[in-house]
Amino acid sequence: MPQDTADPVGGRAWQRRKRLDHILATAERVFAEAGFEGASMAELAAASGLPKANLHYYFGTKEALYTALLDSILDLWLSATDSIRPEADPAQALEAYIRTKMLWSRSRPFASKVFANEVLHGATHLRSYLAGPLRTLVQEKSRVVQGWIDAGRMQAIDPPHLFFAIWAMTQTYADFSVQIGAVLNRPELLPEDHAAGTDTILQLVLRGCGLEPQEPLPVAEAGRAAVAPPRRRRRG
Amino acid sequence: MPQDTADPVGGRAWQRRKRLDHILATAERVFAEAGFEGASMAELAAASGLPKANLHYYFGTKEALYTALLDSILDLWLSATDSIRPEADPAQALEAYIRTKMLWSRSRPFASKVFANEVLHGATHLRSYLAGPLRTLVQEKSRVVQGWIDAGRMQAIDPPHLFFAIWAMTQTYADFSVQIGAVLNRPELLPEDHAAGTDTILQLVLRGCGLEPQEPLPVAEAGRAAVAPPRRRRRG
DNA sequence: GTCTATAATATGATAGAC
DNA sequence: GTCTATCATATTATAGAC
Numbered sequence: 307m308p309q310d311t312a313d314p315v316g317g318r319a320w321q322r323r324k325r326l327d328h329i330l331a332t333a334e335r336v337f338a339e340a341g342f343e344g345a346s347m348a349e350l351a352a353a354s355g356l357p358k359a360n361l362h363y364y365f366g367t368k369e370a371l372y373t374a375l376l377d378s379i380l381d382l383w384l385s386a387t388d389s390i391r392p393e394a395d396p397a398q399a400l401e402a403y404i405r406t407k408m409l410w411s412r413s414r415p416f417a418s419k420v421f422a423n424e425v426l427h428g429a430t431h432l433r434s435y436l437a438g439p440l441r442t443l444v445q446e447k448s449r450v451v452q453g454w455i456d457a458g459r460m461q462a463i464d465p466p467h468l469f470f471a472i473w474a475m476t477q478t479y480a481d482f483s484v485q486i487g488a489v490l491n492r493p494e495l496l497p498e499d500h501a502a503g504t505d506t507i508l509q510l511v512l513r514g515c516g517l518e519p520q521e522p523l524p525v526a527e528a529g530r531a532a533v534a535p536p537r538r539r540r541r542g
Numbered sequence: 543m544p545q546d547t548a549d550p551v552g553g554r555a556w557q558r559r560k561r562l563d564h565i566l567a568t569a570e571r572v573f574a575e576a577g578f579e580g581a582s583m584a585e586l587a588a589a590s591g592l593p594k595a596n597l598h599y600y601f602g603t604k605e606a607l608y609t610a611l612l613d614s615i616l617d618l619w620l621s622a623t624d625s626i627r628p629e630a631d632p633a634q635a636l637e638a639y640i641r642t643k644m645l646w647s648r649s650r651p652f653a654s655k656v657f658a659n660e661v662l663h664g665a666t667h668l669r670s671y672l673a674g675p676l677r678t679l680v681q682e683k684s685r686v687v688q689g690w691i692d693a694g695r696m697q698a699i700d701p702p703h704l705f706f707a708i709w710a711m712t713q714t715y716a717d718f719s720v721q722i723g724a725v726l727n728r729p730e731l732l733p734e735d736h737a738a739g740t741d742t743i744l745q746l747v748l749r750g751c752g753l754e755p756q757e758p759l760p761v762a763e764a765g766r767a768a769v770a771p772p773r774r775r776r777r778g
Numbered sequence: 779g780t781c782t783a784t785a786a787t788a789t790g791a792t793a794g795a796c
Numbered sequence: 797g798t799c800t801a802t803c804a805t806a807t808t809a810t811a812g813a814c
Binding site: 347359362367 | 806
């Protein structure tokens with residue numbers, strides 16, 4: 307061992323990274339449930355099984371820990387729109403986007419809640435992200451959607467507001483899961499609830515954009531037997 | 543003045559009521575911006591122009607003030623679904639409901655944020671409301687919607703999840719206004735932004751439920767001129 | 779690098795003068 | 797009824813032993 311700058315796999319830096327990730331994962335849950343001010347360093351320490359001072363050693367301040375957590379969430383956030391490309395089929399692209407967002411609401415509900423809490427309270431730590439990368443992304447993807455509209459490939463709609471609607475409908479299954487669970491009379495949301503939500507959102511967006519196969523419409527002519535529900539795959 | 547139990551208009555009780563309402567109105571804004579733990583009694587006092595002890599005199603504890611505020615918000619909340627009645631026209635009823643919800647997102651954004659914050663953090667103070675009056679209401683209104691579907695008056699859809707989607711899309715213009723404003727590059731949302739949002743939500747829901755006049759659909763046949771946007775009244 | 783003990787401050791709540 | 801002064805506690809943060 308001629309040099310002590312070496313840091314092989316399993317070394318100190320890796321140990322450190324592992325501990326940082328463990329703290330961040332715990333903080334995601336605690337901050338999601340209590341908010342920034344509602345969560346105390348004592349609570350965060352207890353939840354991660356470490357002494358309070360240890361958290362300060364790794365992150366300095368509570369706010370630094372919080373912003374590190376936000377950064378780790380935003381990394382994930384921007385990549386979801388990959389399916390929205392000019393050459394893609396509009397229906398398939400929107401469906402893939404909605405399914406991806408719904409998957410995250412189920413797999414990363416705490417991340418969604420931390421983000422929601424931050425925006426709800428003014429996005430003090432997110433201003434530059436919202437007005438920067440996010441706005442750029444929405445502008446870019448809106449041009450793609452507008453291109454589909456101009457080419458007659460889908461019904462006209464205001465593209466940015468379409469994105470706002472999709473974000474709202476998908477993220478509500480994470481952020482407002484307590485309300486949805488209470489209304490559906492469940493202790494917590496089941497996979498089939500997410501599946502039914504996905505079906506509903508897909509129907510609203512795809513039909514709303516004129517992208518669903520238009521089955522015989524039940525317009526003014528009642529008296530017919532109830533139309534069969536347009537059940538999609540992955541039904542619960 | 544033979545009896546001192548009299549309390550005419552302009553009397554002490556009225557003064558008291560006025561002051562309570564003033565405190566609640568201020569608290570709505572402060573709690574919306576900071577959350578329950580994030581808002582301090584000192585901040586609430588400063589915002590309402592009263593000494594801290596005065597707030598404690600009127601409400602006792604911070605939590606009592608907060609729950610009083612929540613109650614005043616819930617009173618408003620349940621009345622929005624009045625238009626959803628069996629004999630109503632589905633399209634008109636849903637449109638009226640969506641417009642009412644959007645109006646509140648514009649006129650009472652702080653109330654919406656307080657509610658959102660409470661649900662986001664587990665709805666500790668709202669459990670009985672969510673599992674009680676709200677669930678009952680959703681069940682009742684879902685039967686109405688299912689009746690419309692069974693009568694062939696609209697496309698099949700999962701009624702509770704339709705309500706979740708409408709809540710999410712409309713309330714996002716209050717709860718996430720900071721994000722929407724940042725993306726649209728505005729210091730704050732303009733009336734025309736709310737109008738464009740209303741148009742988008744109406745299109746998704748009404749067309750999504752098979753309730754919009756089905757204009758010539760731009761299905762597979764491109765090469766045609768861009769279809770005219772289905773602009774609704776009150777456009778910005 | 780890790781953790782116990784403690785400092786410095788902010789907060790919810792109240793006693794008691796007016 | 798109203799408000800100033802103050803208490804008791806909880807919180808962030810750090811000093812310093814190991």
